[in-house]
Amino acid sequence: MSVTVVIGTQWGDEGKGKAIDFLARDADFVARYNGGNNAGHTVVNPIGTFKIHLVPSGIFYPHTRCLMGSGMVMDPAVLIEELKTLREAGIRFEKRLFISPRAHVIMPYHKILDGLYEEAKGAGATGTTRRGIGPCFADKISYNGIRWSDFGDQTLFNQKLRVQLELKNKIIAALGGASLNFNKVCAQYQEYYGVLKPYIAEIFPIVQGGLRARKQFLLEQAMGSLLDPDWGTYPFVTASSPLASAVTGGLGIPPRQITQIVGVAKAYTTRVGGGPMPTELAGDSDAGRALQEVAATTGRIRRGGWFDAEVARFAAELNGADALFLTKLDVLSQFDQIQICTGYQWKGKRAHYYDLNAYQLGEVKPVYRTLRGWQTDITGIRKFSKLPEPARQYVETIEKLVGVPVRWISVGPEREATIVR
Ligand code: GDP
Ligand code: IMO
Ligand code: MG
Numbered sequence: 001m002s003v004t005v006v007i008g009t010q011w012g013d014e015g016k017g018k019a020i021d022f023l024a025r026d027a028d029f030v031a032r033y034n035g036g037n038n039a040g041h042t043v044v045n046p047i048g049t050f051k052i053h054l055v056p057s058g059i060f061y062p063h064t065r066c067l068m069g070s071g072m073v074m075d076p077a078v079l080i081e082e083l084k085t086l087r088e089a090g091i092r093f094e095k096r097l098f099i100s101p102r103a104h105v106i107m108p109y110h111k112i113l114d115g116l117y118e119e120a121k122g123a124g125a126t127g128t129t130r131r132g133i134g135p136c137f138a139d140k141i142s143y144n145g146i147r148w149s150d151f152g153d154q155t156l157f158n159q160k161l162r163v164q165l166e167l168k169n170k171i172i173a174a175l176g177g178a179s180l181n182f183n184k185v186c187a188q189y190q191e192y193y194g195v196l197k198p199y200i201a202e203i204f205p206i207v208q209g210g211l212r213a214r215k216q217f218l219l220e221q222a223m224g225s226l227l228d229p230d231w232g233t234y235p236f237v238t239a240s241s242p243l244a245s246a247v248t249g250g251l252g253i254p255p256r257q258i259t260q261i262v263g264v265a266k267a268y269t270t271r272v273g274g275g276p277m278p279t280e281l282a283g284d285s286d287a288g289r290a291l292q293e294v295a296a297t298t299g300r301i302r303r304g305g306w307f308d309a310e311v312a313r314f315a316a317e318l319n320g321a322d323a324l325f326l327t328k329l330d331v332l333s334q335f336d337q338i339q340i341c342t343g344y345q346w347k348g349k350r351a352h353y354y355d356l357n358a359y360q361l362g363e364v365k366p367v368y369r370t371l372r373g374w375q376t377d378i379t380g381i382r383k384f385s386k387l388p389e390p391a392r393q394y395v396e397t398i399e400k401l402v403g404v405p406v407r408w409i410s411v412g413p414e415r416e417a418t419i420v421r
Contacts, residue, residue, distance in 0.1 A: 001214035003253060004260040005244040006325070008224035009315035009402075011271040013293070013302060014264040015327030017041025018410055020057035020220045022418050023262070023325075028215035029207075030058025031067035033250030034240045035222030036106060036136070037078040038129040040296025045415040048089050051296045054079050056220050059091055065210075066093065067203050070102035071240060071250020073136045075111075076192035098206060099199045101149035105189070107161075108180055109168035110135040116175040126236050127273030129298050137239035139164075148200050151193040161186055204252045211257055219247050225315035233358040236275025244319045263321035263404060265312050267329045267394070270302040276362035279305035279341045290334060306339040306368065309401035314353045316404045323407040326395060330411045335373040338394060341366040342401060371397060379412045384421050 006023065008014040021043045024030050032039075037053035044050075047060055054074055056066040068074070086093065110132030117134070118125045128134060139145040144164060150157050162182060169179040210217065223242040226232045230241070240246070244261050247253045271277040272295045280303050281288030291304025315321070332338055344351050344364035351364060374388035381387055387395075387409075399406045409419040 001211065001216070002259045003211075003217040003219065003257045004262055005219040005221065005247060005258055005319075006262045006264060007221040007242065007244050007315070007319050007321070009263040009265045009312045009319075009321065009324070010224045010269055010308070011226045011275075011277065012224035013040070013270055013272065013296070014224060014266045015042075015325070015410060016221060016264050017043045017052060017057045018327060018413060018415075019262070019264045019325045019408070020218060021045055021060060021415050022408070022410075024058030024061050024064055024218055026216055027058055027061075027064055027218040029067060029210050029217045030056040030064050030220060031069055031217065031251055032056050032220050032222060033069040033071045033247045034242050035238065036073035036131065036133050037075050038131050038133045038238060038297060039222035041220075041222070042296055042413065043415075044413040047091070050085070050089070053082060053297060055082055055086065055093075055097065058218055058220070059086060059093060059097070062092065065096045065098070065206070067206065067251065068097075068099045068103060069203065069251035070100040071246055072100070073104045073106055073133060073140070073240070074099075075106040075131060076189065076196060078131075080192060080195050093199070097199050098201050098203050099148060099196065100203050101200050102147055104136055104140045104145040104147050105151075106132040106136045107146060107164065107189070108185055109164065109172065110139070112172055112177050112180075113168065116172065116177055120175065125274055127275070129273075131297070134239045148193075148196075151190070154190070157190075158186060161189075207252050211253070217253070219251065219253070225319060226311060231318055233275045233361060236273065236358055260323070261319050261321045262323050262325050262407075263312070263316050263319065264325045264327060265307075265398070265402070266327050267307060267332050267398075269305045269308050269311070272298070272300050272302040276358055277303055277305060278310075278344060278361060278364050278366045279308045281305045287335070291331070306341055306366075307398065308341045308366070309398065310341060310343050310353050312398075312402045316402050321404050324399065324402065324404050325408040325410065326398065326406045327410040329391065329395070329409055330377075330379045330417075332394070333374060333376060333378055336375060338371045338373050339368040340371060340394075340397060340401065342369050343367045369397070379417060381411060382419055384409065384419055387419070
């Protein structure tokens with residue numbers, strides 16, 4: 001039996017989708033336990049290229065059972081669209097995709113409020129995906145949420161929706177938004193429920209049965225560890241805990257059942273949305289431009305910068321990572337010199353990530369170590385020993401600085417572009 005949690009060690013988009021698609025070959029169960037369709041996990045495999053927001057990225061292997069846990073929130077329209085895309089690609093998920101009835105549903109007012117709150121905060125905005133994630137989790141925590149299990153009882157559902165619309169329409173109106181109509185929302189959401197109902201089932205007995213049968217579990221984090229509401233750069237964080245520890249609340253897996261924690265780390269750093277990123281390079285510099293990316297969910301620009309070992313070490317310690325899955329090493333092939341941030345100086349003194357709040361973190365000076373680049377194409381390499389010597393040195397420096405061995409190295413977006421050490 002194994003329960004492997006795959007977590008991002010940075011600010012998201014580390015390549016978790018790629019790692020899960022690679023690792024799921026040996027998994028019986030692949031499960032999401034946090035977040036919602038703010039996630040965008042890219043999978044490139046023989047079936048095609050997919051940007052997945054909600055369904056576990058292990059869905060492409062017909063032998064996996066895929067679980068969407070109680071810790072998730074989901075926009076039904078996005079989920080239905082995603083299932084359609086997957087079905088069109090030939091993926092069958094009958095009897096192998098299970099949605100927890102405890103998962104909360106993103107309602108139209110969550111999306112409206114997400115936007116209105118962001119606008120009210122102006123320059124201090126979090127830079128959310130505006131998918132309604134924060135307001136949906138806020139309703140969950142303040143006992144105002146609507147869960148899949150509420151949809152089965154039309155009277156209960158109507159009652160809950162009526163109360164929520166009464167409350168939310170007042171706030172929306174006060175903030176200058178257009179109010180929502182009960183009949184319209186009710187009809188639309190019951191229709192969504194009709195489509196998704198075949199997949200909604202309590203997953204507790206499935207999980208427990210799998211644990212008893214000593215099956216292989218692969219648990220897929222969404223977001224990154226530095227977006228955790230407690231340990232991330234608050235308020236530039238996401239609403240649900242992405243940490244490995246969240247698998248109990250989000251999936252019903254007891255903490256002591258976890259056998260391995262894999263930290264996915266991009267070979268450099270990116271961040272999308274607001275908040276500090278100490279190693280960020282100016283977007284108009286050559287290196288900054290080279291490390292920028294386009295976000296999978298919102299199409300916004302991800303800011304780019306050098307690898308921040310302070311942040312990755314913190315995330316690895318916080319989660320208890322056993323091994324690293326290093327992604328996008330190939331992207332660094334273009335540089336003759338590569339920098340790694342080994343730590344920070346703040347107000348002239350050495351400071352750790354955890355010493356500083358988000359605003360202070362925005363003021364640190366990264367301490368860099370310069371390494372030699374390799375400037376050759378490594379995308380076809382499948383053996384560590386065949387990597388150019390400076391690339392091996394780069395990997396070894398990362399594992400020394402982070403304090404965790406690098407077990408997998410990804411040298412391209414495709415499933416097979418992976419070196420196992
Ligand atoms: P996730 O949210 O952690 O799953 O990451 P995203 O999918 O949002 O972003 C990672 C991006 O990097 C996607 O476009 C992937 O296809 C791509 N990717 C992943 N691994 C590699 C790699 O090793 N090399 C290259 N060039 N691209 C990669
Ligand atoms: P994956 O799973 C990168 C960021 C948003 C914003 C903050 C809060 O693809 O790695 P939210 O909409 O969650 O309330 O936004 O969190 N964010 C992500 N950044 N990758 C993600 O997911 C993210 N999910 C949320 O950009 O800064
Ligand atoms: Mg992503």
